Amino acid sequence: MCAELKENYEWALNFLKTLYSPTCLPTVIVTDNELALIIFPNAKRLQCTWHIQKNAYSKFLAATTKEKIELENDWGRVIRSETVTLFDMALDSFVQKYDERYPEAIKYIHETVLANKEYFAYAWTNEIRYYGIRTTNRVEGAHNIFKQYLENSRGGFIECWKHMHNMFRSHLVVIKAAFQKSINFRKHEHNIAEFRGLHHHVSQYALDKICLQLARLKKMRSMCEIFCGCILWKTYGLPCAHMLLQYRSQGMPIPLSAIDSQWRQLNLVPPIGNEVAFDYLPQVEILKNKWVDFTEVEKLKVT
Numbered sequence: 001m002c003a004e005l006k007e008n009y010e011w012a013l014n015f016l017k018t019l020y021s022p023t024c025l026p027t028v029i030v031t032d033n034e035l036a037l038i039i040f041p042n043a044k045r046l047q048c049t050w051h052i053q054k055n056a057y058s059k060f061l062a063a064t065t066k067e068k069i070e071l072e073n074d075w076g077r078v079i080r081s082e083t084v085t086l087f088d089m090a091l092d093s094f095v096q097k098y099d100e101r102y103p104e105a106i107k108y109i110h111e112t113v114l115a116n117k118e119y120f121a122y123a124w125t126n127e128i129r130y131y132g133i134r135t136t137n138r139v140e141g142a143h144n145i146f147k148q149y150l151e152n153s154r155g156g157f158i159e160c161w162k163h164m165h166n167m168f169r170s171h172l173v174v175i176k177a178a179f180q181k182s183i184n185f186r187k188h189e190h191n192i193a194e195f196r197g198l199h200h201h202v203s204q205y206a207l208d209k210i211c212l213q214l215a216r217l218k219k220m221r222s223m224c225e226i227f228c229g230c231i232l233w234k235t236y237g238l239p240c241a242h243m244l245l246q247y248r249s250q251g252m253p254i255p256l257s258a259i260d261s262q263w264r265q266l267n268l269v270p271p272i273g274n275e276v277a278f279d280y281l282p283q284v285e286i287l288k289n290k291w292v293d294f295t296e297v298e299k300l301k302v303t
């Protein structure tokens with residue numbers, strides 16, 4: 001947008017909204033701008049952790065390279081604390097360590113950063129299903145790629161539109177290839193009894209995440225039995241350690257229903273929500289159209 005005005009944001013967000021099915025609007029938005037929440041009132045808000053970190057670190061101007069590394073570790077510990085009690089403890093020791101040397105920076109953190117802590121600190125955001133997206137880096141990356149596509153082009157709207165179209169087309173090729181990989185190929189490490197009903201229906205990325213949870217279970221089984229935390233389930237919609245233990249004790253593989261639909265989406269047909277009757281699913285529509293186009297011989301082959 002040429003100017004970051006409220007009206008411009010409103011126009012862009014309202015237009016974005018028209019691209020979604022009304023029954024399948026975004027449930028989480030990573031944004032610094034509260035306006036997005038007015039256009040998508042049911043969406044949960046997250047703030048980009050990368051930008052928060054960048055702004056916070058910029059206040060520690062006098063820090064040496066060694067101190068900066070230490071600072072990043074200490075601040076990371078605060079943000080990644082998984083409960084409010086742990087967050088308070090980590091924050092206390094952070095403040096004690098840096099307050100004397102960097103009082104202005106600590107003041108900024110208290111007054112500006114922490115005012116929105118529930119939108120970026122894990123202790124609060126671990127209750128939100130955000131599918132692993134905590135930063136706007138993906139959008140910034142896409143913006144940089146778009147600039148490369150534009151090169152030094154000084155063309156008008158049509159020229160820019162053509163470049164943008166080409167960029168999206170090549171993105172779609174990459175996304176489709178990833179879907180095909182999940183549908184057609186099976187990783188060696190995914191050949192386990194737990195995944196029996198999941199192959200070809202769930203993205204390999206999600207299966208990798210569950211593999212990590214299984215590894216956690218192997219290492220810390222007794223701890224998982226007492227306290228799981230269920231973070232993988234709450235934030236990704238994938239079975240957490242205690243759920244995996246339950247399936248194992250019942251001798252059953254992970255059911256497909258325990259995987260959020262986000263990870264079962266292996267085509268580019270837009271989802272239209274859960275409340276829609278089977279007949280109206282876009283996948284059924286595609287099959288119906290294919291059937292109509294088939295010759296009689298092809299129809300006989302299928303039946």
Ligand SMILES: [Zn+2]
Binds near residue numbers: 243
């Ligand atoms: Zn759990």
